Amino acid sequence: MVNEEKYVEDITDQDDNFSKWYNQIVRKAELADYAPVRGCMIIRPYGYALWEHLQHTVDTRFKENDVENAYFPLLIPQSFLQKEAEHVEGFAPEVAWVTRGGGEELEEPLAIRPTSETIIGHSFSKWIQSYRDLPLIINQWANVMRWEKRTALFLRTSEFLWQEGHTAHRTLEEAEARTRLMLDVYRAVAEEDAAIPVIAGRKSENEKFAGALRTYSIEAMMGDGKALQSATSHNLGDNFARGFDIQYLDADSQRKYCYTTSWGMSTRMIGGLIMVHGDKSGLILPPRLAPYQVVIVPIWRKEKEREAVLDMVNRVEKMLKGKVRVKVDRSDNTPGWKYNEWEMRGVPVRMEIGPRDVQNNNVMLVRRDNRAKEPVPVEALETRLPELLEELQKALYQRALEFREQNTHTTESYDEFKEIIAEKRGFVRVKWAEDSAAETAIKEETKATLRVIPFDQPEGGVQGKCIYTGKPATCEAIFARSY
Amino acid sequence: MVNEEKYVEDITDQDDNFSKWYNQIVRKAELADYAPVRGCMIIRPYGYALWEHLQHTVDTRFKENDVENAYFPLLIPQSFLQKEAEHVEGFAPEVAWVTRGGGEELEEPLAIRPTSETIIGHSFSKWIQSYRDLPLIINQWANVMRWEKRTALFLRTSEFLWQEGHTAHRTLEEAEARTRLMLDVYRAVAEEDAAIPVIAGRKSENEKFAGALRTYSIEAMMGDGKALQSATSHNLGDNFARGFDIQYLDADSQRKYCYTTSWGMSTRMIGGLIMVHGDKSGLILPPRLAPYQVVIVPIWRKEKEREAVLDMVNRVEKMLKGKVRVKVDRSDNTPGWKYNEWEMRGVPVRMEIGPRDVQNNNVMLVRRDNRAKEPVPVEALETRLPELLEELQKALYQRALEFREQNTHTTESYDEFKEIIAEKRGFVRVKWAEDSAAETAIKEETKATLRVIPFDQPEGGVQGKCIYTGKPATCEAIFARSY
Ligand SMILES: [Zn+2]
Ligand SMILES: [Zn+2]
Numbered sequence: 016m017v018n019e020e021k022y023v024e025d026i027t028d029q030d031d032n033f034s035k036w037y038n039q040i041v042r043k044a045e046l047a048d049y050a051p052v053r054g055c056m057i058i059r060p061y062g063y064a065l066w067e068h069l070q071h072t073v074d075t076r077f078k079e080n081d082v083e084n085a086y087f088p089l090l091i092p093q094s095f096l097q098k099e100a101e102h103v104e105g106f107a108p109e110v111a112w113v114t115r116g117g118g119e120e121l122e123e124p125l126a127i128r129p130t131s132e133t134i135i136g137h138s139f140s141k142w143i144q145s146y147r148d149l150p151l152i153i154n155q156w157a158n159v160m161r162w163e164k165r166t167a168l169f170l171r172t173s174e175f176l177w178q179e180g181h182t183a184h185r186t187l188e189e190a191e192a193r194t195r196l197m198l199d200v201y202r203a204v205a206e207e208d209a210a211i212p213v214i215a216g217r218k219s220e221n222e223k224f225a226g227a228l229r230t231y232s233i234e235a236m237m238g239d240g241k242a243l244q245s246a247t248s249h250n251l252g253d254n255f256a257r258g259f260d261i262q263y264l265d266a267d268s269q270r271k272y273c274y275t276t277s278w279g280m281s282t283r284m285i286g287g288l289i290m291v292h293g294d295k296s297g298l299i300l301p302p303r304l305a306p307y308q309v310v311i312v313p314i315w316r317k318e319k320e321r322e323a324v325l326d327m328v329n330r331v332e333k334m335l336k337g338k339v340r341v342k343v344d345r346s347d348n349t350p351g352w353k354y355n356e357w358e359m360r361g362v363p364v365r366m367e368i369g370p371r372d373v374q375n376n377n378v379m380l381v382r383r384d385n386r387a388k389e390p391v392p393v394e395a396l397e398t399r400l401p402e403l404l405e406e407l408q409k410a411l412y413q414r415a416l417e418f419r420e421q422n423t424h425t426t427e428s429y430d431e432f433k434e435i436i437a438e439k440r441g442f443v444r445v446k447w448a449e450d451s452a453a454e455t456a457i458k459e460e461t462k463a464t465l466r467v468i469p470f471d472q473p474e475g476g477v478q479g480k481c482i483y484t485g486k487p488a489t490c491e492a493i494f495a496r497s498y
Numbered sequence: 499m500v501n502e503e504k505y506v507e508d509i510t511d512q513d514d515n516f517s518k519w520y521n522q523i524v525r526k527a528e529l530a531d532y533a534p535v536r537g538c539m540i541i542r543p544y545g546y547a548l549w550e551h552l553q554h555t556v557d558t559r560f561k562e563n564d565v566e567n568a569y570f571p572l573l574i575p576q577s578f579l580q581k582e583a584e585h586v587e588g589f590a591p592e593v594a595w596v597t598r599g600g601g602e603e604l605e606e607p608l609a610i611r612p613t614s615e616t617i618i619g620h621s622f623s624k625w626i627q628s629y630r631d632l633p634l635i636i637n638q639w640a641n642v643m644r645w646e647k648r649t650a651l652f653l654r655t656s657e658f659l660w661q662e663g664h665t666a667h668r669t670l671e672e673a674e675a676r677t678r679l680m681l682d683v684y685r686a687v688a689e690e691d692a693a694i695p696v697i698a699g700r701k702s703e704n705e706k707f708a709g710a711l712r713t714y715s716i717e718a719m720m721g722d723g724k725a726l727q728s729a730t731s732h733n734l735g736d737n738f739a740r741g742f743d744i745q746y747l748d749a750d751s752q753r754k755y756c757y758t759t760s761w762g763m764s765t766r767m768i769g770g771l772i773m774v775h776g777d778k779s780g781l782i783l784p785p786r787l788a789p790y791q792v793v794i795v796p797i798w799r800k801e802k803e804r805e806a807v808l809d810m811v812n813r814v815e816k817m818l819k820g821k822v823r824v825k826v827d828r829s830d831n832t833p834g835w836k837y838n839e840w841e842m843r844g845v846p847v848r849m850e851i852g853p854r855d856v857q858n859n860n861v862m863l864v865r866r867d868n869r870a871k872e873p874v875p876v877e878a879l880e881t882r883l884p885e886l887l888e889e890l891q892k893a894l895y896q897r898a899l900e901f902r903e904q905n906t907h908t909t910e911s912y913d914e915f916k917e918i919i920a921e922k923r924g925f926v927r928v929k930w931a932e933d934s935a936a937e938t939a940i941k942e943e944t945k946a947t948l949r950v951i952p953f954d955q956p957e958g959g960v961q962g963k964c965i966y967t968g969k970p971a972t973c974e975a976i977f978a979r980s981y
Pocket of ligand 2: 906907908
């Protein structure tokens with residue numbers, strides 16, 4: 016039993032050092048590892064299964080919204096990156112370059128895609144001829160690379176996995192509608208599947224995507240009060256269409272430029288759900304995405320109890336197959352060790368089956384979030400277990416929402432603003448008159464950035480003065496330190 | 499109607515120029531395109547949907563065989579590639595190198611993975627401690643890169659998509675069993691899902707994987723009689739375990755080297771199914787993998803017929819949703835144009851719905867492979883259509899099998915062997931005494947390579963002499979020109 020206690024003691028307290036807790040949990044739960052290549056990660060089976068469930072829900076929602084998948088090359092000619100001025104400026108410092116291939120120096124260096132707007136723009140210009148070809152709605156699941164100096168598993172690595180959607184439209188209005196539609200898909204994935212409440216809104220000019228007309232994002236509050244940008248959706252206007260000559264022949268026989276969009280969500284979301292739901296015992300995974308939704312721990316003391324317990328375990332496992340994702344821990348470890356292990360790995364529900372349970376034809380269910388215990392007759396499991404998982408899913412969302420509300424502050428004084436950012440954790444919601452220079456100054460003075468201008472604004476408009484410039488406020492904005 | 503005939507005329511005759519036919523079909527059917535980066539391809543939505551269905555069946559079969567997915571980095575340090583001597587020799591000429599990142603020259607060049615044995619070997623050495631950690635059975639879905647001089651879409655491109663499985667075992671026997679098991683999974687995917695008959699067997703020393711103890715493969719005959727290696731499975735012995743120090747503490751407290759395997763299947767398989775099933779009108783896709791299994795073509799002449807026809811089309815589409823993958827062609831093209839278009843794109847079954855069908859509450863089904871027509875009452879569709887698709891699936895397999903049998907020759911004379919390779923198409927099955935030099939000589943003299951030594955050998959062993967060396971034959975081997 017010494018071991019079991021030590022197991023939990025080994026986990027750093029979240030309040031002492033949140034990022035140390037995060038790194039420990041990611042590695043202890045075997046979600047991911049650092050690779051022998053600087054800044055790159057290895058996603059281990061348990062972490063990858065989480066990603067697969069996330070991919071599945073995203074991909075399903077995409078297909079319901081007329082998105083088709085395709086695949087574009089990893090390597091992008093240098094000249095392509097240079098065709099859109101802001102884009103090259105934004106990405107050039109982060110690019111990894113291939114300069115040799117097949118034993119020869121290349122004439123033109125090739126970038127490993129940091130994102131694929133340019134090469135997809137090139138394809139769109141060939142595929143789109145007439146207005147009948149529009150809208151074109153394409154998504155790609157891919158790895159991308161952005162050379163990072165400071166890295167953290169899932170949150171910021173030089174290579175990461177993501178999806179990037181790219182669309183072309185006849186009108187700016189249609190492009191805008193698609194941009195907002197996809198942001199809402201991300202909002203639904205975050206809130207309904209990952210149980211992460213998010214604030215959806217627009218990015219400031221300082222924070223928007225390199226080459227975009229407008230960038231929207233969903234922002235979530237992590238367990239330490241910092242913000243995580245969880246997905247973005249960009250209305251690119253006709254910037255890339257002009258750069259890559261994406262034109263169509265309209266019904267009026269005029270050649271016109273398309274309006275394009277792009278939108279992405281990445282393995283970062285996994286970092287998000289770890290930091291939103293985890294507690295001092297480790298991970299808590301939302302049931303809809305958890306690789307295992309239930310772990311069965313068989314319990315016996317005497318050898319003669321063993322067979323009856325394992326019989327029942329097998330029976331229950333079989334009964335639940337295809338309905339709930341079940342893991343049976345048949346290892347030689349003690350039950351106590353298994354409890355700690357699977358709590359640390361965040362399995363939403365533990366099912367204990369011991370000799371007394373066999374006698375009563377009962378099992379004991381234990382929720383990961385609040386440790387509530389519930390004895391359930393075996394014949395009721397098929398209905399009760401999915402129900403319990405849904406309750407837990409909703410409870411996680413609710414808890415995260417309450418945490419965010421408790422840690423969202425408002426103030427009209429910039430001095431208080433600085434105090435909140437320095438001493439408290441969380442979001443600060445302030446009145447704001449959009450101003451790039453003011454935003455930069457705040458970032459330098461406080462390390463807080465303008466995370467998002469929420470869609471949800473006061474009815475009838477904002478009254479009062481901007482917290483920094485004192486000019487008449489045009490909106491409310493959310494500032495926070497961020498990942 | 500001129501257009502419609504021209505549509506088909508535009509397709510090169512397979513017998514005149516098979517590779518021209520292939521390239522035309524791939525592009526005309528919008529499966530893939532060449533990328534602006536030399537040797538790389540863009541997989542378009544229709545081709546990618548095919549890949550998704552292939553991935554799905556492979557992944558499902560893997561999971562039934564205890565395979566877990568994970569993800570390893572794209573970039574591999576030069577020093578890693580050099581740790582296994584044969585491996586570096588095999589892959590070095592094909593590697594693309596990253597030499598700059600984040601604005602700086604890298605100290606050590608990084609290879610874009612041509613395959614991941616080395617970096618996964620490194621991980622395994624960290625993950626595996628005890629015999630309790632074995633077997634370790636991991637798969638990765640990824641892009642890989644091998645700089646190719648001569649490329650063909652899907653068949654040989656510098657970047658391609660694949661899965662690579664990697665396992666570690668306690669004994670050589672267990673590694674061998676896993677190698678063979680996974681080859682059999684590939685055989686099942688090829689034969690049952692892609693409707694491609696394959697010959698499973700062992701590769702010669704000349705043709706085995708760089709660093710493997712033994713390589714197994716499945717070989718298929720394309721429509722021009724050439725062979726396509728469709729998947730491979732390698733028993734790596736302890737070569738990589740020694741190179742990467744993959745050791746475990748056994749139950750007897752001794753540290754021992756693991757035995758490892760690797761196995762892969764790629765987007766090449768798509769090239770295979772195009773070349774096996776296609777005909778002079780274009781693609782024929784096996785129903786189990788086809789993006790659309792049925793295309794509905796509405797037919798009307800008079801405007802007043804239109805509404806009734808479209809009502810029935812909508813009703814049938816709704817009825818089949820979730821049961822069969824249906825595409826309704828609602829474009830403005832003529833029915834004749836649509837027939838040609840969807841035949842060229844290989845949709846297994848066409849459903850025609852016209853005014854008379856509305857009256858009779860019937861539809862007309864037309865098979866893509868033999869154009870057989872079958873009127874079916876609407877209420878029978880839900881049962882008849884899946885049945886018909888299965889019949890078609892089996893018929894495609896049967897037809898390909900007969901073609902392979904007709905084009906598989908046997909001879910005991912090397913002169914006749916040369917004649918067959920030069921003048922006929924297909925496989926030549928000969929008596930063989932394994933000899934690397936003889937194999938190299940045959941390749942130089944005839945361009946034919948030893949494709950595979952089939953598992954299926956004559957009962958009681960091979961009698962007679964090797965076709966080239968005259969030594970006592972030890973096996974039968976299959977030679978062919980190949981992709
Ligand atoms: Zn407050
Ligand atoms: Zn013959």
